Amino acid sequence: MNPRQLIITVVILVAASLGMALYAWRMQKHALTTVPAAYSGSVAPPASGSTEQATLFVADDNSGELQPQQASIPLSEDRQQRAQELVRALLNIYLDKNSSHPIAPGSDVRDAYLVDPGVAVIDMNSAFADGHRSGILVEDLTVASLVETVAQNIPGILRVKILVNGQERDTLAGHADLSILYDVPSVNQMVGPSPSPSQ
Amino acid sequence: MAVSRSSSRCSPLARLAVNLSAVFALVLLISAAAPLEEKQISIYSNVANYSLPVTAENGHDYVGIFELLEPLGKVSLKTSGTQWNLHYNNVECDFQPGSDIARLQNQPVPLGTSFVLRNGRGMVPVGSLTTLLPRLLGGPVNFHDAARRLFVGDAGVHFTAQIKNNPPDALEINFTARVNPSISTEPGKLVLVFTHDPVLPPGTTVLTFSSRSITSATYSENNGSAEITIAGAVPLFASFGNNGKTISVQPAPQQPAPVKSAPKPLPTAQTGQPIAAASHPVYSRYYIVVDAAHGGAESGATLGNQLVEKDVTLAFARRLRDELEVRNVPVMLLRDSDAALTTDQRASTSNQLHPAIYLCIHASTQGHGVRLYTALVPSGDTNRGPFLDWRMAQAPFLSSSQSAANTIAVELEKSHIPVRQLAAPLRPLNNIVAAAVAIEVAPPASGPSDLTSTAYEEFLANSIAAGIADLYQLPGAAR
Secondary structure, X not given: OOHHHHHHHHHHHHHHHHHHHHHHHHHHHHHHHOOOHHHHOOOOOOOOOOEEEEEEEEEEOOOXXXXXXXXXXXXXXXXXXXXXXXXXXXXXXXXXXXXXXXXXXXXXXXEEEEOOOXXXXXXXXXXXXXXXXXXXXXHHHHHHHHHHHHHHHOOOOOEEEEEEOOEOOOEOOOOEEOOOOEEHHHHHHHOOOOOOOOO | OXXXXXXXXXXXXXXXXXXXXXXXXXHHHHHHHOOOOOOEEEEEOOOOEEEEEOEEEOOEEEEEHHHHHOOOOOEEEEEEOOEEEEEEOOEEEXXXXXXXXXXXXXXXXXXXXXXXXXXXXXXXXXXXXXXXXXXXXXXXXXXXOOOOEEEEOOOOEOEEEEEEOOOOOEEEEEEOOXXXXXXXXXXXXXXXXXXXXXXXXXXXXXXXXXXXOEEEEEEEEEOOEEEEEEEEOOXXXXXXXXXXXXXXXXXXXXXXXXXXXXXOOOOOOOXXXXXOHHHOOOOOOOOEEEEEOOEOOEOOOEEEOOEEHHHHHHHHHHHHHHHXXXXXXXXXXXXXXXXXOOHHHHHHHXXXXXXXXXXXXXXXXXXXXXXXXXXXXXXXXXXXXXXOOHHHOOHHHHHHHHHHHXXXXXXXXXXXXXXXXXXXXXXXXXXXXXXXXEEEEOOOOOOHHHHHOHHHHHHHHHHHHHHHHHHHHOOOOOO
């Protein structure tokens, strides 16, 4: 290789390195600007979009049962997005200072997935589980209300799995088993008779 | 022919060499396969209980003096050449390698054999500790020389052992302080090994009992540990109680004959159905296992100022046991101290005992009265041949669980106690191979502060025990 060929080779390699560095910088910037809204910690519902009537199954500590409650919620067409929005609407009720079933401040849903046919996975944040009150009934009410709310408003959901911070967790707060998949029909046994929107 | 003769002449020598080599190899193999047990010395004091390795020097046992003193008080060290100047609290002691005299506050103290430095560690002969330590520590020490167990000051745990009739043929060993031995079982005996507990020998090292199941308990000491070996004519198992101060050794439940098929589900639940051995061809000593939920670092719910669920469940479980024993219902308390048990441990222990009913106690300040839960058995059928899904173990027993819950509910309603029956995804209910019910005790209408009142606890325990006694007295229930 003569000196001229050597210089050309070095120039090509330097140019290629600069090009790759520029590409990597742009990719990193893109990743930072496209963090999903679910990770921001906000519990506010989407500001825009058409609203729909949904039935939320709201836990009531006084009666120890779920109470169906009609709500007008902005829901997207995407089923996964709908599941996340329904759970967030439910959490907003529990986060209200006058809630009959208060949950920990900062509780939020990180994401929701519809995986195998009929299976929904709800990924809650750590604040939700770490700050949840402990007790069989109080934990069961929370789990049942999440499962019922998603299943009754999104057709075809037969089983629901609850994750915390993307991980499987043994129990919600020492009692309700989160290692299992919840069958929607059997969840009715946890809090009494099967709730129906007409009740 | 020459080759043959030569071979014949060398053959005995060669055979001898081969044999010697084989023996040598065998000795090497055995010595490599069976590593020698490391010698150790155990030190017991009111400050700390610990063990240190003992090394051999010139045929004598040695221990590091700095390591020995460090857990007991403030130790500092200055070295000047090979000279060791050690301060323990306000006492000064000088050691010189090769010298068998230490100078303690400038007074000579004989060590028996010389002080040794090994890898920067100052080693003193174990035999010198009875001379050296009283002067260094400023108090008496008691050294069990043969077993290398050193007791500083008044450290020591005494014990008594006697056969109790409730449960029958149980050997109850009571200690003067909490102990934490390792427990092993061998055919015909159960061995408790105390390495970090200052257990002291009883008046006689062999205690004999007039029991058909447990014949004797023998105390021995060896290599920094104390052992109590309990000889039995039947397989034995041990359980802790009284906050770790009592160890109860009992005959283990008889093992079942091989079960050729999975147990069939019992008939549909109905109040008054006997909860019996029908599903298990197994003899059990206990009709019911009562399990106080939570324990150890896992406190459960906070029920008030400095009141946590684990303590309420334990107190209630003990009260329920008393009420059941009054009614002659054989009962076993799974947790009788602040022990931490996993749900798997609770399930497997209960399953090994083969009770007719497993009862798990929880407590809450939410609502009033009592809530009875049976298992919410998750879906999924991952049985593989003879191996059954652990999460589904309760499924064949669900109807008998509901039957037991119904009977208890009836008794509670008779006493006008608010009661509600639900299903719960609550472990270990779904892992139990017997009727399994969880009881969540809530306060009376008078308010949460009365949750732990003696009168309320007795009232609830009395009603629940009456319900269980009803089941126990049904034909076919008792085993």
